[in-house]
Amino acid sequence: MLRTSVIQIIVIYFTQIQYLITARSPLGYNDRPIIGIVTQEASHHLRTTYNNAYSSYIAASYVKYVESAGARVVPIRLGRSRSYYEDIMNKINGVIFPGGSTNFTTRNGFFDTVGKIYRIATRMNEQGDYIPLWGTCLGFEAMTYVAAGDVDVRVECTGGNNVALPLNFTNNFNESKLFKHAPKGIINILKNEPVTANFHKLCVTKKKLKEVNLSNTYHVLTVNYDDSGLRYISTMEHFNMPFYATQFHPEKNSFEWATRLKGIPHSKNAIRVGQYFANFFVDEGIKIDN
Numbered sequence: 001m002l003r004t005s006v007i008q009i010i011v012i013y014f015t016q017i018q019y020l021i022t023a024r025s026p027l028g029y030n031d032r033p034i035i036g037i038v039t040q041e042a043s044h045h046l047r048t049t050y051n052n053a054y055s056s057y058i059a060a061s062y063v064k065y066v067e068s069a070g071a072r073v074v075p076i077r078l079g080r081s082r083s084y085y086e087d088i089m090n091k092i093n094g095v096i097f098p099g100g101s102t103n104f105t106t107r108n109g110f111f112d113t114v115g116k117i118y119r120i121a122t123r124m125n126e127q128g129d130y131i132p133l134w135g136t137c138l139g140f141e142a143m144t145y146v147a148a149g150d151v152d153v154r155v156e157c158t159g160g161n162n163v164a165l166p167l168n169f170t171n172n173f174n175e176s177k178l179f180k181h182a183p184k185g186i187i188n189i190l191k192n193e194p195v196t197a198n199f200h201k202l203c204v205t206k207k208k209l210k211e212v213n214l215s216n217t218y219h220v221l222t223v224n225y226d227d228s229g230l231r232y233i234s235t236m237e238h239f240n241m242p243f244y245a246t247q248f249h250p251e252k253n254s255f256e257w258a259t260r261l262k263g264i265p266h267s268k269n270a271i272r273v274g275q276y277f278a279n280f281f282v283d284e285g286i287k288i289d290n
């Protein structure tokens with residue numbers, strides 16, 4: 001009897017060691033990554049369409065986008081307790097703040113949730129963990145809102161809704177984490193072809209970023225111009241943390257097919273750049289924490 005338990009303990013101990021060794025992975029990175037995607041409040045239109053059956057959702061394209069790069073997805077709910085977010089952040093390898101059309105003002109809504117996660121991720125990264133964040137469209141706007149100390153820095157802009165655009169790279173883009181290892185072909189496509197899906201009526205400018213003292217926090221990597229020539233930020237990354245944000249939607253190119261939306265490019269090159277961003281973000285997520 002005693003012998004059995006000792007053997008059992010040894011077996012358990014051994015399997016746990018095995019597990020730890022596998023978790024640390026001989027590959028030198030985590031090959032079983034999990035990315036959290038924050039849910040969005042359902043818009044009035046969605047609520048009506050589904051007869052008020054749902055109050056929040058995640059667009060399938062974000063899930064497929066993450067899965068296409070070899071990670072699994074968990075949803076992150078809105079309006080939960082601080083311990084819920086602390087707990088989930090310790091179990092995942094990165095977070096995406098998706099696009100949508102919700103208010104800053106909804107209490108315990110999308111923006112509050114982005115704020116909570118942003119602050120937890122900041123602390124975790126400062127303490128030597130490596131946990132990347134990615135904001136797309138409204139998620140990008142929410143990141144600037146939170147980083148600015150809950151200040152809405154957006155301005156109205158035109159010509160950015162339902163349109164595919166190339167990007168204008170800034171001077172030092174090639175020194176960014178996001179683009180420094182990008183194949184030349186990907187940069188050329190992004191520079192010259194309309195491969196980024198834009199669905200926004202509000203923009204964040206460099207001037208606004210400066211006004212809220214974020215110019216030394218976020219590195220602007222690409223800009224676009226609205227119909228009146230207003231220059232706005234289309235890609236940025238945090239100087240010190242693995243935080244990335246795009247005004248455009250890289251997840252749409254491969255996974256959204258509504259024919260009424262002419263702003264979603266499906267060319268071969270558009271698919272390649274969408275995959276570049278997906279792979280980049282999941283590669284950030286699989287880095288083994290210190």
Ligand SMILES: *[C@@H]1O[C@H](CO)[C@@H](O)[C@H](O)[C@H]1NC(C)=O
Pocket residue numbers: 042043044101102103105106
């Ligand atoms: C946004 O807030 C306004 C009032 O502040 C409200 O009328 C509107 O329904 C809200 N929209 C959403 C999507 O929650």
Ligand SMILES: *[C@@H]1O[C@H](CO)[C@@H](O)[C@H](O)[C@H]1NC(C)=O
Pocket residue numbers: 166167168191192
């Ligand atoms: C922005 O990029 C587009 C596409 O490459 C180009 O036609 C345009 O001249 C650029 N604008 C500026 C101000 O550099």
Ligand SMILES: *[C@@H]1O[C@H](CO)[C@@H](O)[C@H](O)[C@H]1NC(C)=O
Pocket residue numbers: 171172174175180
């Ligand atoms: C980035 O490009 C500039 C020229 O635009 C060049 O001087 C610099 O060496 C490049 N940096 C890297 C890391 O490639």
Ligand SMILES: *[C@@H]1O[C@H](CO)[C@@H](O)[C@H](O)[C@H]1NC(C)=O
Pocket residue numbers: 213216217
């Ligand atoms: C602006 O941000 C820098 C850090 O990037 C900080 O040292 C400085 O105190 C900030 N200034 C104001 C006015 O908030």
